[in-house]
Amino acid sequence: MRDVAVIGVGMQKWGELWSKSTRDIFVESALLAMDDAGIDKLDSMYLGSMTPGVFASQEHLGSVMSDYLGQGHIPATRVESACASGGLAFRMALMDVASGMHDIVLAGGVEKMTDISGGETTHALATAADMKWEGVQGVTFPGLYAMMAVAHMDKYGTTREQLASVSVKNHHNGTMNPRAQYQMEITVEGVINSVKVADPLNILDCSPVTDGAAAVIVVPADMVKKFKKPGVRVTGSGHATDTIALHGRDDLTTLAAVHASAEQAYKMSGKEAKDIDFAEVHDCFSIAEIIVSESLGFFERGKGGPAVEAGETSIEGRIPINASGGLKSKGHPVGATGVAQIVEITEQLRGDAGGRQVKNARVALAQNMGGSGGSSVVHILEVM
């Protein structure tokens, strides 16, 4: 397999983009990535998008986007793994280049979520759960993560305040990210007193509904000198699955697919959890960041809550998590999230992250999750 590097990244501001279509949103970010790399032609592309058929009444998105991006007849593939669609699109692009099949490949992600009602959006997202055996009981995504939170709090004593600390940290980081959807500080009390969604989770424990896209360009590592910006090497990749029904798992306080995908990526890169300088992880809900940080091996099981409360995961902490603001503050256009994590890590490793720059960062990890942990994709990237 060939070594692969990221050579261009692009992402427009995320939010409720009423005036822009799915196509506009994706093409704008894709062009930014291509301009960053200094290219105007691709050999192939992969596009993460969870359910454009529901959100925008449009499937067949690979072909739509290669045409609207002016790429003629190149192979263009839509990739779907619920909210891990973007991370998986990046992995597909990586495999395409590593295999020697193509040299200049775009990995992108897009979701246009605000055209339909809140109830329809909740339903669309719930299709990533087991619709026939969970959905029929009225359980929502916040509900599934709430049930993980209840189990984690019962087993380890994780507190309501610790959950809130995740959202507070990520909103603070997001104030320094000009592309974040919600660039405002929040407080622990504010989270605890916000509108209830699924006990014990409140609205400020939940990532928002967002329109947005992100794109990166990957090439063989030995070609990076031909491009205008520094490359970032991709040294590890992992992808694992689990039951999509939460009730199908014996242990509801951990995420087996996250652990398995991380083990693959650690092995491939020759790194361990302790070697990671900072991480972007899938904080779709506050409890998710805590459990993921344990499943990745950053903290012992049950210690993720105390760690965030003690500031260990802040930008100045031992292992900064979600310096970008995470899904909570930056937004969560489901298919784009995994690619946006690669955008953030590339900018951090290039030293281009402005006020949220992590100091002395050389090795970073991205973790993107589908459903209630039914799929997980992990990548490790390093300074070249």
Add this chain to the structure above:
Amino acid sequence: MPPARSWRAYSQTYRLEAARCKKCEKVFFPPRLVCNKCNGREFERFNMKRTGEVVTHTVIRTPSDEFSGEAPFAVAVVQMDDGARLTAQIADVSFDEVKIGLPVKLEFRRQYSEGEAGIIQYGYKAVPVRE
């Protein structure tokens, strides 16, 4: 829900028909063709006892459109006494009463209806077992 999709699950939603792997005895609800523990392909069908206990729980306050008239309602992962786990609403309960370990039994209940022309979905909901 399309009527055929609802109908296909009647054995489960109406009488809790599960499948026990003949090789490793893992119980599946709903039944499957392959055991995810031992890869066994032979199963024995049986109707589960209707009792179990709460493994974890929540109260849904922001539902999807189908359940907009129902919220708030309690939902739990239930460990059935016959081995399988499933997700069920908990009915006839005050939310304070719902705890990990709460003994429940599954009752036949109306789950939701889809407007004037759609089907009325029946199935199971859990209720607390009271002495």
